Amino acid sequence: MYQYDEHDQRIVDERAAQFRGQVQRRLAGEITENEFKPLRLQNGLYMQLHAYMLRVAVPYGLLSSAQLRALATIARDYDKGYAHFTTRQNVQYNWPELEDVPKILDLLASVQMHAIQTSGNCIRNTTSDPLAGIAADELEDPRPYCELIRQWSTFHPEFAFLPRKFKIAVTGSRTDRAAVRIHDIGIRIVDNDAGERGFEILVGGGLGRTPHIAKVVRDFLPYEHLLSYLEAVLRVYNRYGRRDNKYKARIKIQVSEWGVEKFAAAVEEEWGHIKDSATALTRAEIDRIKGRFHTPSFEALPNEDLDALALTSDREFARFLKNNLRPHRVPGYTAIVISTKPKDRAPGDVSDSQLEALADLADRFGLGHVVVMHDQNVMMPNVKQADLKAVYAVLEEWDLHTANAGRVTDQICCPGLDFCNLANARSIPVALRIAERFDDQDYLDDLGDVSLKMSGCINACGHHHVGNIGILGIDKAGVEAYQLMLGGDPGDEASLGKIVGRAFSSDEIVDAVSTVLDTYATQRESADETFLDFYRRAGLDPFKESLYGTD
């Protein structure tokens, strides 16, 4: 965990105090809603359908047990007893009252958290690989670089009013688990042919109304130039990005309209002016940041025989071992995916008690922290394999043991029209019906990994464009309908899903998903052919035929 220094702490303390005054003036009628709105948005406070919504930043998804307990307290004392994990590895509260928000920000500041830059046209929370720091294929832990970006971008005066919001992701592994290709800037830690450490920089990815896969603008950037190069990209975007139409204002549109060569040339020219400025990183500065992470010390342990452990009469525990473990680079340890998606809960929702249970688990078995994953689950990254039974027993006690990680019921789902002011259709009730329909775990395991991602509107908070199965809620003359798309993936071979055909009604959409799954299950070449492989081989036609017939 990164530990704040006095400057970090002072920033969040002063920001909380500043917002307290702004809230007092709003409640006293001294400032109007139009004056207050940009102030509250800069502190992550939105107005949704039924109430305010507060979005709390979780830098690169990392949460300590103390922070989990604070989030639980907020859920219990200032909300309706639950919190919601988002696809930006953040936390949202759906029911805070305005006068309580300064108290919430004080509580967050006391555990080194805040809601700064979780809204507005600024640089948002930088995300990363949930396996950062423990992945065997990792060149270097990306989180210190995420933290450098966080510090550089926090209150950056030049980038507080960009044409649109701006999202950055960093991965240090060869396998992309951070979805860098669907971010405004994606950063991959790489080595060049001379063995020097640096970054590959991708720009112009994003979902929303006009999805784009990011393009490489620089295949190798020496590590010391990370911030100056990011500054150059942001400057080119800030100066030339479109402000006349919010739907064309993201950097992906600029890169697409200009072409990547022109964009890269403009960045290189700008970078030439600032590359040796004060933003140049030294190894000492990187080491200083790394030093504040207090890397956990691992015991020398043997690897357990997990296959033998799975030979148990408890089929759900065996399934959990099969589906919810992720490899750890240190022998004797494993990472655990804790699914927030049992069949009767909104994906991403966790209760105050569950948050406290997670905090206790992290302290007892997880070296004191967890990671919020961009698929709305929680990862315990540092569990001794020998503790798996004990951890599972606690997870089972708190209904956090669902063994569906990576399966089709491990859905990404935005809040949708049940909460969101922008949504056109509900997504949570559809997710619940999908979870109810596909509750045969043997069937899900037979299907293997299939990602299902659902958004209640074109803004794509549920990442539907990059779901193997994507569902987009739309409004057809005041009635909810759902477009089905197939073939999306955010990984190394990133692809955008294609719409299969006419939209389905709310009553039809779960049957349509069932038809898609059955089509794959009956027509795949073998059990080893994944859903995505099948789609990439066979295309949309077999699905169209199953869904709509031949006419």
Added chain:
Amino acid sequence: MSDQTLAVARSFGSHFVITANTTDAGAPVYLRPDRTWSASLTDAHAVGSEDERDDLLSHAQTQEHDVCDPYAFKVNVEAGAAVATTTRERIRSQGPTSPLRRPDAAQG
């Protein structure tokens, strides 16, 4: 086109009502005939003409100490009460359609 007309949400129906969110809790409220605010859509003053709508909306826009971002939307009137005609306004007036928080298993 006036700003007030622009503030009318996309909806359909025979009448208009005025809504906003409260400043303290952000909860949806509806303008009553006596020009106070109610949490219930059935209490809303449903008016049939654009002139009445614009008059009510103008009044609502002077109440920004108590409410935020008032707007008008169309409703039908059934048994003397306003009834939302879109899913959005129906959910907004009645609350989320999905359960908010299950009892925790470990709490019995």
